[in-house]
Amino acid sequence: MRFSRQMVTVEEAWNSLKGRLTIGREEEVPLGEAYGRILADDVHATCDLPHFDRSPLDGFAVRAADTVLAAPDQPVRLKVVETIAAGAVPAVALTEGCASRIMTGAMMPAGADAVIMFEQTEQLAAQAPEVGIRRQLRPGENVSRRGEEIAQGTVIARAGEKINAGTLAVLATFGYSRVTVVGKPRVGLLSTGIELVDVDQPLIPGKIRNSNAFMLSALIAEAGGVPLLFPNLPDELAVAKSAIAKHLQQVDVLITSGGVSVGDFDVMAELTDEPEVDLLFNRVAMRPGSPTTALMVAGKPIIALSGNPGACFLGFELFVRPALHVLAGASEPRRRTIRARLSIAYAKPCPYPRYLRGRLLEKDGVLYAQPDFNEKAGNLGTLKDSECFIIIPAGGGGKQAGELVEVLTHAAPSWRQEG
Amino acid sequence: MRFSRQMVTVEEAWNSLKGRLTIGREEEVPLGEAYGRILADDVHATCDLPHFDRSPLDGFAVRAADTVLAAPDQPVRLKVVETIAAGAVPAVALTEGCASRIMTGAMMPAGADAVIMFEQTEQLAAQAPEVGIRRQLRPGENVSRRGEEIAQGTVIARAGEKINAGTLAVLATFGYSRVTVVGKPRVGLLSTGIELVDVDQPLIPGKIRNSNAFMLSALIAEAGGVPLLFPNLPDELAVAKSAIAKHLQQVDVLITSGGVSVGDFDVMAELTDEPEVDLLFNRVAMRPGSPTTALMVAGKPIIALSGNPGACFLGFELFVRPALHVLAGASEPRRRTIRARLSIAYAKPCPYPRYLRGRLLEKDGVLYAQPDFNEKAGNLGTLKDSECFIIIPAGGGGKQAGELVEVLTHAAPSWRQEG
CATH class of the missing domain: 2.40.340.10 (MoeA, C-terminal, domain IV)
Incomplete structure (x- = not known):
């Protein structure tokens, strides 16, 4: 088998792997922990945004009809009947000749249909009883209408989208203090090869330090998985098989590095010949990393990457990252x-x-x-x-x-x- | 002051802020926790890479001189004296007419100066005592020489670089089980405005839910800071001042949202007139977000963003993100x-x-x-x-x-x- 592997393209390899991946279970998390997670369901606007007519600036709410004769050198004088802070409910409805001082984000008073910014008015003092309006306003000018940004019921984010800072803002706006996301895949990770020593161990002749485990852990976490680091795999097939069988019970997918080539001690390559293994691919038309392998054992996918750091990294990006995205529920698991x-x-x-x-x-x-x-x-x-x-x-x-x-x-x- | 603000460009605003920012203290973290952190010092290769001559493939280590007469139809037969696994130290030095079976990553035996891959040899059986070499090899062919990738002493990563998965791989290779990084900035975060209600509270007329706090928390964490969320700021200046003074003791920088404009209750704008405040800017030539403000209080920077979500986001990206990068030690704090x-x-x-x-x-x-x-x-x-x-x-x-x-x-x- 090792020297007579069937070559597939990257596309074919990905498609055979993708077909074996199942999206994880839903779970509910507080909004403060939802960053980076994938939405399990479409999310809708629970109300109109804005949910009341409001002023987008600091100024005076007026009746546009009262400003028809206003000009810079001939301000129309209106009586100031109220100051409306953002967050307050206006107490006074505007009638002819009246205006309300209004702050950014504050609710429009009944009767008003336009807002003029401070800079275009004439005020004798901050709390003067009258204001001079120095230009004509159109009805609706400088008013943010209820629902004009987002109408109640609109889909604000879709199932399969990753939650970023902007998503958090819109979810908070509509009162989603908890959100339903797809569970993070548990990703087993192990290295093969007796040449590996740990990062804190001295180098002895013939050995190298295990660099892939740190790299892959970081990449797995970055791709939305929870890495579980298992001990290095020995190169005796029987021991390796039993270790893998045990590890698979704890994870949704297992990633290995090394041992995929045609060498005498390449245990992952040996494994593909075993009867309980469903081989997906073990020779991909790509350089580096052509021996990159994927297989199913006990219904769970194992992606066996090359031990060579560059080939390992490429194999991760081509196969593991999109696989984790599928498991985590992403609607677009592969980068274009x-x-x-x-x-x-x-x-x-x-x-x-x-x-x-x-x-x-x-x-x-x-x-x-x-x-x-x-x-x-x-x-x-x-x-x-x-x-x-x-x-x-x-x-x-x-x-x-x-x-x-x-x-x-x-x-x-x-x-x-x-x- | 509010209506007579001095306009500065985005560049001028950034430069005045940057001048007040101090890089954080160094700290040492385990390599497994170093992802995303900024290196405090240049890091050097502690040994050659590879640190011994090694085979880059599975094949046979030979003396090139023995292969001069080899051809596909006239293989040169060599005696196989050893099998060298990756991680092992070769026991036998090659002499004329001899070869060692050698695995990817394994140490070259003394006397050998080239490697031929399995596929270009003739083997009667996996462990046959002889191998047929079917082509001539040049001295040095298929040998990874000690130090050819990275020579001992080479700078492998520089102070001010962000540690990514690839950095972890190279740090692990050279035995850095701990790494010196710059401390994460502690970033206080608060909102102003009595119109705000929390995400889990019902909306009542005139109010809106606080969406900026969730967005800014996520952005701060993403930019390498540790967000500390403080209670919303009241709009009474004296109370606000004392709250801010208290919060500043706990953080390296304070970010606020809202209250920067010319409204009657804009407490951050009011604050800039206070004698103990060193105003950096409060009017920037940009839309949205022109009232974005920065000031120094008690030697610490406060960046006051607009409450409007879009303007808040822009202000974060233009000023807060690069400021956090400076505090966290990044050598290139701003995106090009x-x-x-x-x-x-x-x-x-x-x-x-x-x-x-x-x-x-x-x-x-x-x-x-x-x-x-x-x-x-x-x-x-x-x-x-x-x-x-x-x-x-x-x-x-x-x-x-x-x-x-x-x-x-x-x-x-x-x-x-x-x-």
């Missing part, structure tokens, strides 16, 4: 690719589509993608600076500078200066 | 603006620079900025979908469709389809 001009040639023929890490630049409104000049898949030094994968298609002679390439972003661009 | 083509005309003259919320689109490698068609600064419904501010300069007749505009992003673009 965009197109950008390659800032420098990558003139190497690729037997598989090559995913180059890089950055996005902007110049005069045109997008450029700049590879990290990192031929080594495992190059750790540039991982932290990467914002996107630049996809060099298979075959041909690579891509020339200035050619359009597909780009898959995995971080907000920092829009560094070109050069 | 980029340029994009306006996707639809905004043909309205602006007395101040207008910050339109919108989204970024990409078409054939060209960036487009699409406004949210949201003339009302307070429009809550579109806050959650906003990815950037499109800056329409003051004066003139706005901008036509297709014209280049400056854009300040505040979220990773979702690259929605145009249309």
Whole structure:
């Protein structure tokens, strides 16, 4: 099996995995803990917004009909009958020749149909009994009408949307002190390989420190999962199988790093030959990370990433992140690719589509993608600076500078200066 | 003072605020808690990476000199003297006519200077005593040399950088189980205005629910601060002053929402006239949010945002987020603006620079900025979908469709389809 793997495209691999993923259960959380979660249901406006006619500025509420003759040099004088603070209920209905001093956000008094800002009035003193109106107002001018922003019953956020700061604002406005979201997926995480030592252990010859566990934990949390770190997997198949069976009971999905290749001790590769395993894919047309593997055991998905840090990271972004988004209920689990001009040639023929890490630049409104000049898949030094994968298609002679390439972003661009 | 405020540009306002901000104290945290924090010091590679010559693939370590006559149809037969697992130390030095089976990441045996992958060899069985080498290898081929990725002593991450998943990977590799970061700023947060009711309270006429507190808490946490929510501020100046003085003792910076305008009960505006207050700015050439205010009290900065949700959000992104980044030690506290083509005309003259919320689109490698068609600064419904501010300069007749505009992003673009 190991040397006769069936190659699938990234799309085929994703589709076979996606078909096995089930959205998590709903749960209710206080609004203060809802940031970053995915809404389980559509949410509706519980009232009109504004829910009363209100003034959008500090000024005077008037009857527009009373201002017909007003001009800068001929102010119309109106009697000030009330001062209305935001939060107060007006006590006096306006009649002909009257105005109410009104604050931003305050409720319009009955009878008023326009507001004039302080700066366009003439006041002898702050609390003067009269005000001079220095221009004519149209009926409805400077009035925020009940429901003009959002009418009661409008969908304000949809199931599958991630809750951000703006969502919190609109949910709070409509009184959602609790909100129904999809449960966070519990994501098991383990590494394979006897070459690994922990971060706080001294390096001895032949060993390396386990860097993927920290990276993957952070990526899992960032993608909305709860990482559960399990001990490193031994390379004896029977022991590994029983450890995995135990771990799977505690998690919704298991992510492993290492052991997927054709080496003698690649336990994840060995595992795919076992009868209880339902193999989804173990050879993907992509570089790095072609041995990236996915399988089902006991009804739960295992995504086995390459141990090589760069390939591990790519496998995470292509398969694990969207898988966690599906489990967490996101309506758009995968990022869209965009197109950008390659800032420098990558003139190497690729037997598989090559995913180059890089950055996005902007110049005069045109997008450029700049590879990290990192031929080594495992190059750790540039991982932290990467914002996107630049996809060099298979075959041909690579891509020339200035050619359009597909780009898959995995971080907000920092829009560094070109050069 | 309220009606005779001195107007400053956004740049001037930021510079006057920035001058008053002091970076926080250093602290040491375990690597597992370092995600999202800002490095206090440059970090160096504690050893070469790789720290020994190693094989980048599964195959056979050989002496290139032994492969000179190898060809696909005339394999050179070598004696297999050892199998070297990743993590093991080779026991046998290669001599003429010998090879070692070697796994990805394993240490090269003495005497070997090249590696050939399994697929280019002829093996009679997995553990056969001989291997056929089917092509000539150059000395050094398929060997990852000690230090070729990162040499000992190299700066692997710089003071002022935010720690992301990739940073964690490289820090773990070099044994940093603890890392020195800048302390998170403690950010006090309060709202003003008697019109506000809490999210779980019924709406009564004239009142609105406090939506800014939830939004600002989330934004503060996202920007690296620790939000401390204080009770709403009353509109009596003396009470407000004493509350603020008390709160300031607990925080590094205080953020308020509301009460900055020219209304009768705008307590933050009133406060700026007090003798102990060092006013930085209270009128900024921008729409929305021109009354956005910053002041120093007892040596600590207070940033007073507009109560209007849209203006509050803009004020946060322009002043609070970069201020928190300075306090948290970021070397690049402000986001760069980029340029994009306006996707639809905004043909309205602006007395101040207008910050339109919108989204970024990409078409054939060209960036487009699409406004949210949201003339009302307070429009809550579109806050959650906003990815950037499109800056329409003051004066003139706005901008036509297709014209280049400056854009300040505040979220990773979702690259929605145009249309």
